[in-house]
Amino acid sequence: MEASKGAPGVLPEDGQPPEDRKFRRELSSGITALALLGILGGARTPLYGYSIAKRMEETGEGARIVKHGTLYPVLRSLEAAGLLDSTVEPSVAGPPRRYYGITDAGRAALERWRGIWMETAAFMDGLIGGRG
Amino acid sequence: MIRGIEDYLDCFRRELRGRDRALVQDALADAEDHLTAGFEAERSGHPEMSEEKALDSVIDRYGSPEEVAERYRTVEEYTVPALSVTADRPRRKGLGRFVGVTGDPAAWAAFLYMIISLVTGTLYFCWTITGLSLSLSLLILIIGVPVAWLFFLSFRGLALVEGRVVEALLGVRMPRRAVFIRKGTGWWGSLKGVFSSRSTWSSLVYQILMLPLGTLYFCVFVTLTALALSLVASPVVERVLHEPVIDWPVVWWIPGWLYPVFILAGCVLFLGTLHLAKAVGRLHGRFARAMLVS
Numbered sequence: 199m200e201a202s203k204g205a206p207g208v209l210p211e212d213g214q215p216p217e218d219r220k221f222r223r224e225l226s227s228g229i230t231a232l233a234l235l236g237i238l239g240g241a242r243t244p245l246y247g248y249s250i251a252k253r254m255e256e257t258g259e260g261a262r263i264v265k266h267g268t269l270y271p272v273l274r275s276l277e278a279a280g281l282l283d284s285t286v287e288p289s290v291a292g293p294p295r296r297y298y299g300i301t302d303a304g305r306a307a308l309e310r311w312r313g314i315w316m317e318t319a320a321f322m323d324g325l326i327g328g329r330g
Numbered sequence: 331m332i333r334g335i336e337d338y339l340d341c342f343r344r345e346l347r348g349r350d351r352a353l354v355q356d357a358l359a360d361a362e363d364h365l366t367a368g369f370e371a372e373r374s375g376h377p378e379m380s381e382e383k384a385l386d387s388v389i390d391r392y393g394s395p396e397e398v399a400e401r402y403r404t405v406e407e408y409t410v411p412a413l414s415v416t417a418d419r420p421r422r423k424g425l426g427r428f429v430g431v432t433g434d435p436a437a438w439a440a441f442l443y444m445i446i447s448l449v450t451g452t453l454y455f456c457w458t459i460t461g462l463s464l465s466l467s468l469l470i471l472i473i474g475v476p477v478a479w480l481f482f483l484s485f486r487g488l489a490l491v492e493g494r495v496v497e498a499l500l501g502v503r504m505p506r507r508a509v510f511i512r513k514g515t516g517w518w519g520s521l522k523g524v525f526s527s528r529s530t531w532s533s534l535v536y537q538i539l540m541l542p543l544g545t546l547y548f549c550v551f552v553t554l555t556a557l558a559l560s561l562v563a564s565p566v567v568e569r570v571l572h573e574p575v576i577d578w579p580v581v582w583w584i585p586g587w588l589y590p591v592f593i594l595a596g597c598v599l600f601l602g603t604l605h606l607a608k609a610v611g612r613l614h615g616r617f618a619r620a621m622l623v624s
């Protein structure tokens with residue numbers, strides 16, 4: 199792709215203080231797995247990496263909270279844990295794509311994790327006055 | 331300051347320096363695939379947007395090389411290959427260690443690898459030699475080039491499959507996705523990419539070598555297992571079936587006092603075979619990494 203080689207581009211400054219960026223990063227590392235299980239649990243068909251990222255963006259500020267690049271290692275670790283399974287399918291637009299789907303164990307984990315998330319969110323709301 | 335996808339990948343590679351080579355290959359392929367797809371989607375969705383802005387937006391959403399590399403590092407620490415968990419077990423010593431191999435899944439998996447390598451080795455060899463001969467002989471015709479290209483792509487696919495088998499059975503971290511083939515470089519660029527890649531040629535050599543290696547592994551391990559089983563079974567056969575196990579050059583009945591020795595020797599030989607399978611599996615894993623990881 200020509201554009202990828204020479205196109206001048208500059209990462210925009212997001213104007214966030216470093217401590218905010220660090221906090222977002224730490225928060226995101228804890229919720230990415232739950233977000234992925236949530237998306238794949240609600241999807242009718244298996245999805246590949248880029249399409250999962252697009253789904254995440256449709257739900258508000260997805261990319262601000264979870265960077266797309268951090269999805270791939272977590273997808274693999276969830277697959278290794280048996281919570282997702284995957285198949286490789288050829289793509290007309292480029293190299294073959296790996297499609298991920300949720301397994302029964304993944305659905306069970308999603309239910310449990312949803313409960314944990316609710317507890318955590320309620321605890322934090324009570325502590326810092328969130329949705330008061 | 332990142333000036334393009336190539337630049338991003340260079341920074342990303344620097345951030346991943348010193349990490350497992352298979353992890354680096356996976357991470358770079360993920361990034362290149364995603365950024366390329368994202369850039370194209372951005373350009374087609376917002377034709378009025380300049381290339382720089384589209385690229386900035388895609389890279390911003392993907393995350394900085396430092397941030398993404400950090401995530402690969404941390405996730406990889408707890409996503410270990412299926413059988414490497416055995417490395418964390420408390421190490422036993424002496425006799426316990428020797429006998430304990432029967433409870434070690436890594437030893438059994440390596441043993442299985444040695445047995446199936448005859449089949450996989452023969453398949454790889456036949457496909458590779460057929461592909462090479464057909465490609466070379468058809469090169470005098472115009473269809474020779476696309477045929478060769480397709481065969482070489484299939485060698486990469488086979489290398490990925492073998493990598494998955496090696497990771498599953500020998501517990502060595504191997505690439506979980508194929509080397510990324512860049513889009514938009516035209517068929518000539520793609521052809522050049524495949525033929526000039528070191529990994530294409532090294533995986534081809536690996537697949538050819540798998541025939542002699544697979545045959546050797548199979549013969550050695552089947553022979554050792556058969557010998558061990560026959561030593562254990564000999565006293566039983568003689569006592570129950572009243573058939574001499576050794577009848578050439580002369581009929582020789584095993585004396586009763588030697589029965590325990592035979593059984594013990596058979597068990598020791600089988601345990602030794604499992605240890606040998608584990609050791610050969612480790613060596614083969616290293617060889618596979620050297621040949622199949624770009």
